[in-house]
Amino acid sequence: MSKPIHFPPDFIWGSATSAYQIEGSPLADGAGPSIWQRFCAVPGNVRDGDNGDIACDHYNRYKEDVALMARLGLKAYRFSVSWSRILPQGRGAVNQAGLDFYGKLIDELLANGIEPMVTLYHWDLPAALDDRGGWLNPDIADWFTDYARILFQAFDGRVKSWATLNEPWVVTDGGYMHGTLAPGHRNLHEAALASHNLMRAHGSAVKAYREIGRHQIGIVVNIEPKYPASQSQEDLDATRRADAYMNRQYLDPIFLGTYPAELKQMFGDAWPDWPAADFDLIGQQLDFVGINYYTRSVVRNEPSNWPLKVAPVRQPQATYTETGWEVFPQGLTDTLTTFTQRYGSMPVYIMENGSAFYDPPNAENGRVHDPLRVDCLRKNMQALSNALAQGVDVRGYMVWSLLDNLEWSLGFAKRFGIVHVNFETQQRTLKDSAYLYADIVASNGACL
Numbered sequence: 001m002s003k004p005i006h007f008p009p010d011f012i013w014g015s016a017t018s019a020y021q022i023e024g025s026p027l028a029d030g031a032g033p034s035i036w037q038r039f040c041a042v043p044g045n046v047r048d049g050d051n052g053d054i055a056c057d058h059y060n061r062y063k064e065d066v067a068l069m070a071r072l073g074l075k076a077y078r079f080s081v082s083w084s085r086i087l088p089q090g091r092g093a094v095n096q097a098g099l100d101f102y103g104k105l106i107d108e109l110l111a112n113g114i115e116p117m118v119t120l121y122h123w124d125l126p127a128a129l130d131d132r133g134g135w136l137n138p139d140i141a142d143w144f145t146d147y148a149r150i151l152f153q154a155f156d157g158r159v160k161s162w163a164t165l166n167e168p169w170v171v172t173d174g175g176y177m178h179g180t181l182a183p184g185h186r187n188l189h190e191a192a193l194a195s196h197n198l199m200r201a202h203g204s205a206v207k208a209y210r211e212i213g214r215h216q217i218g219i220v221v222n223i224e225p226k227y228p229a230s231q232s233q234e235d236l237d238a239t240r241r242a243d244a245y246m247n248r249q250y251l252d253p254i255f256l257g258t259y260p261a262e263l264k265q266m267f268g269d270a271w272p273d274w275p276a277a278d279f280d281l282i283g284q285q286l287d288f289v290g291i292n293y294y295t296r297s298v299v300r301n302e303p304s305n306w307p308l309k310v311a312p313v314r315q316p317q318a319t320y321t322e323t324g325w326e327v328f329p330q331g332l333t334d335t336l337t338t339f340t341q342r343y344g345s346m347p348v349y350i351m352e353n354g355s356a357f358y359d360p361p362n363a364e365n366g367r368v369h370d371p372l373r374v375d376c377l378r379k380n381m382q383a384l385s386n387a388l389a390q391g392v393d394v395r396g397y398m399v400w401s402l403l404d405n406l407e408w409s410l411g412f413a414k415r416f417g418i419v420h421v422n423f424e425t426q427q428r429t430l431k432d433s434a435y436l437y438a439d440i441v442a443s444n445g446a447c448l
């Protein structure tokens with residue numbers, strides 16, 4: 001029996017994207033290359049040889065896309081800034097044309113009554129900084145803070161919501177542990193170092209914001225709740241290891257001043273005893289936490305899978321998305337209640353939630369029917385409402401994504417958008433899920 005659906009009257013409904021996935025024109029108007037420009041250029045790294053050279057051409061079509069957001073009635077739009085548009089070398093000389101692009105986007109949003117929510121870093125590190133070690137170089141905390149200050153000084157006020165990082169776990173696990181994402185490293189020691197430097201950079205930018213900013217700043221983490229495959233001690237321990245590595249690794253140092261003990265146990269000598277001063281920096285007070293929720297994982301012990309020694313267990317009765325993720329809306333409720341239980345009550349935004357299911361490359365008769373995505377959206381709305389009913393302080397929800405876009409190493413084949421993009425013509429078409437989302441926004445969920 002589903003519970004009544006209710007959202008607070010000031011609940012903020014929006015959508016989310018990221019720079020490299022939608023903008024295109026990565027080197028336009030003085031911008032420098034990012035590590036994703038390089039990563040895509042290496043054959044085999046990205047499915048079908050796809051890249052961000054054009055993507056959704058948002059760099060040129062941003063007014064059309066803001067009009068789409070207004071058509072959907074969105075109250076907010078979460079996007080990221082490309083660091084190498086602002087600082088082509090990652091540090092040093094500012095590229096005014098880069099600032100100008102984001103200033104025009106922000107003004108277009110505000111003119112349409114849409115709150116800009118800016119993510120400073122969504123995976124597209126300037127290539128020039130990677131040449132200096134990137135996230136492996138401790139100096140990156142200062143480089144990132146200098147970049148953040150430029151944006152705070154340019155846009156704070158018009159932008160009232162800032163997030164430092166998007167998903168440090170994915171940056172570390174994909175970019176440095178498994179090499180599936182840029183910059184494509186596979187090294188346990190590097191993964192630990194990159195992860196810690198990401199958190200140092202986060203804390204340093206938050207500290208800088210407190211000196212010059214007047215609004216809200218937080219971080220965005222992906223949380224994938226872990227459930228034991230059995231109640232055996234080995235599976236329960238495996239579940240704790242998986243949760244420590246993917247979830248608690250990023251929130252514990254911010255809110256509890258320490259990393260989960262399981263990390264040292266798993267990483268061994270690849271996990272140093274980090275300086276105590278680092279935790280003072282990392283633990284800066286936040287105004288909100290952004291959570292990206294997509295799926296859960298059922299976990300069993302698997303000694304051969306070094307270093308975590310865990311393995312996922314596929315659920316035979318479940319629906320799985322095109323990215324191989326189980327549709328499990330209860331996990332959204334559990335993620336939110338567990339967050340509050342572990343870290344206390346504070347403002348939370350769902351900064352990403354969505355699903356990739358097969359959509360045709362072209363719309364038919366101006367429509368794109370996406371029943372599986374519609375069903376997912378409905379179920380996630382119920383789950384979100386259930387978390388609110390249990391007292392979780394959720395302030396808003398950003399659907400991932402506004403547009404079909406470059407799904408990183410999966411290319412354009414995996415479509416998350418509620419708006420379909422024909423990548424041959426750049427034609428945008430509202431999917432059925434977009435019409436539903438517009439109704440949800442207009443009725444504040446009462447239509448469900």
Ligand SMILES: N=[N+]=NCCCCNC(=O)[C@@H]1[C@H]2[C@H](O)[C@@H](O)[C@H](O)[C@@H](CO)[C@@H]12
Nearest residue numbers: 018166167170222224292294295352407
């Ligand atoms: N195994 N497994 N479990 C799920 C782990 C999810 C980690 N990936 C994300 O959350 C990425 C986030 C990213 O911000 C966005 O840029 C991506 O386009 C979406 C869709 O992929 C999501």
